[in-house]
Amino acid sequence: MKIQDASNSIINEFDNFEDWMDKYNYLIELGKSLPMIEEKYKVESNLIPGCQSRVWLHAEFDGKLIHFTADSDAVITRGIANLLIRVYSDHTPQEILDASTEFIKEIGLTEHLSPTRSNGLMSMIKQIKMYALAYKTKLAIDQ
Amino acid sequence: MEKQLQLLDPMVIRKDFPILSTMVNNHPLVYLDNAATTQKPQAVLDALTDYYLHYNANVHRGVHHLSQQATIAFENVREKIRQFINAASSHEIIYTRGTTESINLVASTWGRKNIKAGDEILISEIEHHSNIVPWQMLCEEKQAILKVIPIHENGTLDMDAFYQMLTDKVKLLAITHVSNTLGTITPVKELIDAAHANNTIVLVDGAQALSHIKVDVQDLGCDFYAFSAHKIYGPMGIGGLYGKEHILEAMPPYQGGGEMIQSVSFEKTTYNELPFKFEAGTPNAGGAIGFGAALDYINKLGIDNIAAYEHRLGNYATRRLMENSNIRIVGTAPEKASVISFLIDRIHPFDAGTILDQMGIAVRTGNHCTQPLMDKYGVPGTIRASLAFYNTESEVDALINGISKVEQLFL
Missing domain, CATH: 3.40.640.10 (Type I PLP-dependent aspartate aminotransferase-like (Major domain))
Incomplete structure (x- = not known):
């Protein structure tokens, strides 16, 4: 699925929720269903700074696509990580770099998450884009 | 000569603090983050x-x-x-x-x-x-x-x-x-x-x-x-x-x-x-x-009257929190100000704080600028409710209800 399509389908899912409880219930569900990251990747160097809870993000590059896995000790953060992986994982570095982050606003997460928390969210996105840039550079050097 | 303690009436006092009638996420604000900063009376x-x-x-x-x-x-x-x-x-x-x-x-x-x-x-x-x-x-x-x-x-x-x-x-x-x-x-x-x-x-x-x-x-x-x-x-x-x-x-x-x-x-x-x-x-x-x-x-209120009121309210909050066997209070010194740090079993403080905020309840979550202390207790942080003389028992009750909602959502 294209990044834009994945974002749109998330926006549609969140459109169905009438109140905040439903929205958070769904985020919590997503948090609980996020596939477990391998324990060996939950290391200091994979920790994302700027979050109140601990968030680990691991990236693997197969020469074409980047695959992300993530984990957090907070469930809501895991739910958000799940959304980000749905959108950004299994894409080329260039696609990830070009993708807009508008869907976060559209589903009302920035307005419902306090600045300190949304900074955590922004830190996750920033880290994803950093990986994309790093692998794009690696590709250019290798070629 | 010892001065007689006077009983403070929070409902009268609250009128002096305009911000306390704020609505947050369609709920009346319950401000329990007084250790971070206190609200200001009209006189200030x-x-x-x-x-x-x-x-x-x-x-x-x-x-x-x-x-x-x-x-x-x-x-x-x-x-x-x-x-x-x-x-x-x-x-x-x-x-x-x-x-x-x-x-x-x-x-x-x-x-x-x-x-x-x-x-x-x-x-x-x-x-x-x-x-x-x-x-x-x-x-x-x-x-x-x-x-x-x-x-x-x-x-x-x-x-x-x-x-x-x-x-x-x-x-x-x-x-x-x-x-x-x-x-x-x-x-x-x-x-x-x-x-x-x-x-x-x-x-x-x-x-x-x-x-x-x-x-x-x-x-x-x-x-x-x-x-x-x-x-x-x-x-x-x-x-x-x-x-x-x-x-x-x-x-x-x-x-x-x-x-x-x-x-x-x-x-x-x-x-x-x-x-x-x-x-x-x-x-x-x-x-x-x-x-x-x-x-x-x-x-004007008298610091001793404030201390007495906050002591009573702190005890009430502690008692209510302890009724829930999922809650662990961190810090149980006999001599305590009305600051209560706690954890809900199997729920991250950040998750709890996010949901409480949706209900207009302001608590602090995290390490409270005391990271070495959190390491000592081996916890990622706590939820902290810190009370002032304008807080009421019904606000403590709102926190207790909020915690029930949090448990419903996460457990």
Whole structure:
């Protein structure tokens, strides 16, 4: 699925929720269903700074696509990580770099998450884009 | 003669705090984050407005009417602060930006002059980062050693350890009066007496104490006492440092600039007398005047009445939280201010705080600027409810209901 399509389908899912409880219930569900990251990747160097809870993000590059896995000790953060992986994982570095982050606003997460928390969210996105840039550079050097 | 305690009526008091009728996420605000900052009564807002509307001018600098009026008001507040903490003289009160700056001032001036290689500075495990980092920086510069008094599981200081650590190498004891995370009230008087018998200077971090308990610096005997206005219903950006006169006199100045000088030439500058020697630059006069109004307000209610009300409300909140077997309270010292840190079993504090916020309940989650303390308890952080005299039992009930909702969602 294209990044834009994945974002749109998330926006549609969140459109169905009438109140905040439903929205958070769904985020919590997503948090609980996020596939477990391998324990060996939950290391200091994979920790994302700027979050109140601990968030680990691991990236693997197969020469074409980047695959992300993530984990957090907070469930809501895991739910958000799940959304980000749905959108950004299994894409080329260039696609990830070009993708807009508008869907976060559209589903009302920035307005419902306090600045300190949304900074955590922004830190996750920033880290994803950093990986994309790093692998794009690696590709250019290798070629 | 002992004054009779008066029962405070929070419903009357709440009318003095306009912000408390705010709606958050379609719920009435339940503000339980008073250890982070307190809300301001109308009297403080009025004092600030009155100052900027009618007599805003630079203090100590003009002969004109407004400057004199502002200077008088600014200096009157210094006297009010002196009375409030019972300092011997108003020039023992230095205006600062708040507790953090007060502690940094002592570290930079007294500390740099008096701390030598191999000396020891004693702090405790429950200190706020503000009472850790300035001493770490000083120790690094001077090759001195920072030592930490451990605590017991309930959050009280290990006094046996303290007495053992108090050797003749210890030149300074920097200790909090009330823990911002656990609420523990430390036995400062005992600590100060022991330190002084050992020729050790004592700084007390009073940020969390001033609004909750009666502070008398002469009775305590501390050498320095640091505090912030915004933790006691006054404005942000203003606070103070109390220091014993003879110690302040012997200290070099902090920052250089206007007001702190007596005469300046390019060859030599002589410094002003106390307290101005430590007050370089234009001060936060409006903030100070707001601080004065806050102290008047506290005096009107009576600090002992406030302490009694908060003690009762703190006990009520503790009892209600303990009814839930999923909740673990972190910090159960017998002597406690109305600050309650807790964890809900199997729920991350961040998750709980996010959902409570949706219900208009403001609590603090995280490490509360006391990371070493969180490490000690082996927790990622806690949820902290910190109560003030305008909080009510029904607000505590709202927190309890909020926690039920959180449990419903996550468990």
